[in-house]
Amino acid sequence: MVPRVVFGKGSFNQLGQILSPERKNGAPFIYLIDNVFENNKTFIEDRIHLSGNDRLVYISTKEEPKTSQVDELVSEFRNAYSFTPSGIIGIGGGSIMDLAKAVAIMMNNTGSATEYQGWDLVDNKAVYHVGIPTISGTGAEVSRTTVLTGPEKKLGINSDFTPFDQVILDPELIKEVPKDQWFYTGMDCYIHCIESLNGTYLNAFSQSYGEKAYDLCEEIFLENTLDKEEADAKLMMASWHGGMSIAYSQVGVAHAMSYGLAYVLGTKHGIGNCIVFDKLGDYYPEGVALFKKMKEVHNIELPTGVCANATEDQLDIMASVALGLVPLWENALGKNWQEKINADTLKAIYRTL
Incomplete structure (x- = not known):
């Protein structure tokens, strides 16, 4: 710590x-x-x-x-x-x-x-x-x-x-952070919470931090009732608590896939997480549904067609980089994660981005 x-x-x-x-x-x-x-x-x-x-x-x-x-x-x-x-x-x-x-x-x-x-x-x-x-x-x-x-x-x-x-x-x-960047980076915190709280590595320590960060994210991004100064202060606390939560557990599917996206296409981490997480309803149904509401509240339009021109070789590399992050997959899907996910599944998701 x-x-x-x-x-x-x-x-x-x-x-x-x-x-x-x-x-x-x-x-x-x-x-x-x-x-x-x-x-x-x-x-x-x-x-x-x-x-x-x-x-x-x-x-x-x-x-x-x-x-x-x-x-x-x-x-x-x-x-x-x-x-x-x-x-x-x-x-x-x-x-x-x-x-x-x-x-x-x-x-x-x-x-x-x-x-x-x-x-x-x-x-x-x-x-x-x-x-x-x-x-x-x-x-x-x-x-x-x-x-x-x-x-x-x-x-x-x-x-x-x-x-x-x-x-x-x-x-x-x-206080001067542009709104889109504020949202994308704030959603990195929110996704930390979802992946930690739904992971197999979850423990009482990571859960206590993750739940607090999650509650703060709801207040900041969904209720939308805070003035800017209050929201900034609470977002700093959410970021801290979300970071502590994953420090004692792990992240999951969105981060693993975002790493592959960044490695091949250079997509920045915050927006990359958002682009990927938006398509992960099968893995985090409640978390993704709330994320979509947050996008609507803040009038955020995610980029589309990110992988439209990706070659098969690039998709293979993305999947390989993502699958190489073993602790993330163990946290997301359990010790037998290799029976539940493979390169073809990941490439199919990448093609939708």
């Missing part, structure tokens, strides 16, 4: 105070920031108190994080400094959260990030790392995984060293 959390409107302004005790012998803090803020520096940059050789690195999130991107950043930082940074600070959405976690891990581990895609493969503790989400829903701020696309697969670095040492949850930071 993340050991330290600060929550509340304006809490981002405490960043300098929070980081100060963690500075090691003049070693820099490296800030990885979503480049959406590059032209609005007063919102983020002017509130960061840089010291010494601290560094700001703006990161494009047009594509999801790649193992090659992690390797390049780690190599760059190692060449730039003769000592390990005091810490890695991620400021942005789920992609930046994952990138910050991965870079922090690889600063203290050898080889390529591809070698650590899987479960409990990390040998050494990550350098101190802080997550500051500027969009809510992915749960990346709390999870023990950092999802990366590698040359052969899309799979997280799942380890006890992955979670952030400190998270700052400031609802002010998500």
Whole structure:
């Protein structure tokens, strides 16, 4: 679990105070920031108190994080400094959260990030790392995984060293998120709840978090009675609780298939989950029905024809990537999941997207 959390409107302004005790012998803090803020520096940059050789690195999130991107950043930082940074600070959405976690891990581990895609493969503790989400829903701020696309697969670095040492949850930071993105990322949280609460890995711990996140999602996306400030604060809490729920259980069919979609077509995680989940009524009938109501309430039209031009080879790869995520299928369908799902079934669903 993340050991330290600060929550509340304006809490981002405490960043300098929070980081100060963690500075090691003049070693820099490296800030990885979503480049959406590059032209609005007063919102983020002017509130960061840089010291010494601290560094700001703006990161494009047009594509999801790649193992090659992690390797390049780690190599760059190692060449730039003769000592390990005091810490890695991620400021942005789920992609930046994952990138910050991965870079922090690889600063203290050898080889390529591809070698650590899987479960409990990390040998050494990550350098101190802080997550500051500027969009809510992915749960990346709390999870023990950092999802990366590698040359052969899309799979997280799942380890006890992955979670952030400190998270700052400031609802002010998500107030300018465009509505569609707000919805898609929020639905990532909702889908976490559905897949966790309906999974075979469910336990009392994950259930308590999942049920709270589910209730918050209903209030935010279905009742639609909250003002924006209240909704943003509650969405941050929903994201946190949803992330905690899957940290102690697992996700399921939608996430597995979304990974395949992202690996082949580059579809972003939040919208990819929505596109897939919309077609999974046979697996999550009540959850999908409620999802469709939420779309209607917020006037959301999902993209269609996403796989219309996908070749048979591409569909094969999508199915292969999805089926390679064994824990997700065990959670969704049980230990005998291979008797219930196969590549042909997945390809048939992909063709409907």
